[in-house]
Amino acid sequence: MIEAEGLTKIYGNGVVGIEDVTFRVERGQIVGFLGPNGAGKTTTMRILTGYLPPTRGSARIAGYDTVLQSLEARRHIGYLPETVPLYPEMSVRAYLGFMAEIRGVPNRKEAVARAMALTGLEDRADVLIGKLSKGYRQRVGLAQAILHNPDVLILDEPTIGLDPRQVREVRDLIRELGKTHTILLSTHILAEVQQVCDRVLIIHRGRIRADMTLGEALRSRRPDRIFLRVEGADREVPSALGSLPGVQRVERLEAGVFEVQVAADAGDDPRPAIAEAVTRRGWRLMELRPVGLTLEDLFLQVTSED
Structure with missing residues (x-):
């Protein structure tokens, strides 16, 4: 048409x-x-x-x-x-x-x-x-x-x-x-x-x-944020995960709940490394998922590209 x-x-x-x-x-x-x-x-x-x-x-x-x-x-x-x-x-x-x-x-x-x-x-x-x-x-x-x-x-x-x-x-x-x-x-x-x-x-x-x-x-595009819920740890999580490859920042949302900001130049998906770091420390990994990409996220990504 x-x-x-x-x-x-x-x-x-x-x-x-x-x-x-x-x-x-x-x-x-x-x-x-x-x-x-x-x-x-x-x-x-x-x-x-x-x-x-x-x-x-x-x-x-x-x-x-x-x-x-x-x-x-x-x-x-x-x-x-x-x-x-x-x-x-x-x-x-x-x-x-x-x-x-x-x-x-x-x-x-x-x-x-x-x-x-x-x-x-x-x-x-x-x-x-x-x-x-x-x-x-x-x-x-x-x-x-x-x-x-x-x-x-x-x-x-x-x-x-x-x-x-x-x-x-x-x-x-x-x-x-x-x-x-x-x-x-x-x-x-x-x-x-x-x-x-x-x-x-x-x-x-x-x-x-x-x-x-x-x-x-x-x-179509890798989400740049990861939602994380952990039992058995709280305020030590940001420092423990913040130095992992591909992780730019870890923000504590509430007790045991965090948002991981993925670095723009991250080569590999950091989720396996995050899961391994959590379990190695004896913490219980309750939830680990990418934050859904919104149309606003896509729009901003596309229109910021040259």
Whole structure:
């Protein structure tokens, strides 16, 4: 559904926005698109939605080239930008009707009613957009994105400005839409990606640095912390284990419970050496496990690399 092949964008001032960006998203996948500010997310999304031509490479939406077949490609895209362009003097119903008309949506009344029902706007249908809260304006933006039932949804910070209940509702909606649509979701809320997405793309300095399922992402790198629970010793554990190869620091969390920080340049996994050191001293080893790698850990590791 979404195909990016070697996308490169060099702006007129010589600044490289993105370079050789390549990925593919299939129908029914929800992919989180992550990266620091200025990493190239917005440039990539603008190329995919036909707002910006690439300097090199190509992008296809539902099989249509976004440059050579721009109109056909756009008919298959629903786009929610971070700042939604709305008309404050129009009511919700009138705005969605207008958007349905200019998109040539058949059965416009039914399409508008469906979009409002999905986004929880039915009780605000005749309210002027200018009088809506930020959260409800965000819902209107999402409603216009799904109005024409597109194959592909590209969502830029879809839950920004929403209260916790609305955030949950929008996430549930995205998961439901993901069963039949292809969704590329850009967000700074990493917990949102873990709750909603199947895959994660991380872009840094204009290049894709990670492209994997969430499960692969969280298993892909060695955890840098180890949880340790010991009986028969307490305050002597940090000094006993702190000098082992690969151990950077041992922190006592509570009586008999420790967190071992693994050195970044550790060659071998230090867990066997830790287990041996504990048992050799006659202490009882109750628990020894790596601290699970979080998406935040992965994001920080990837975006700190050159």
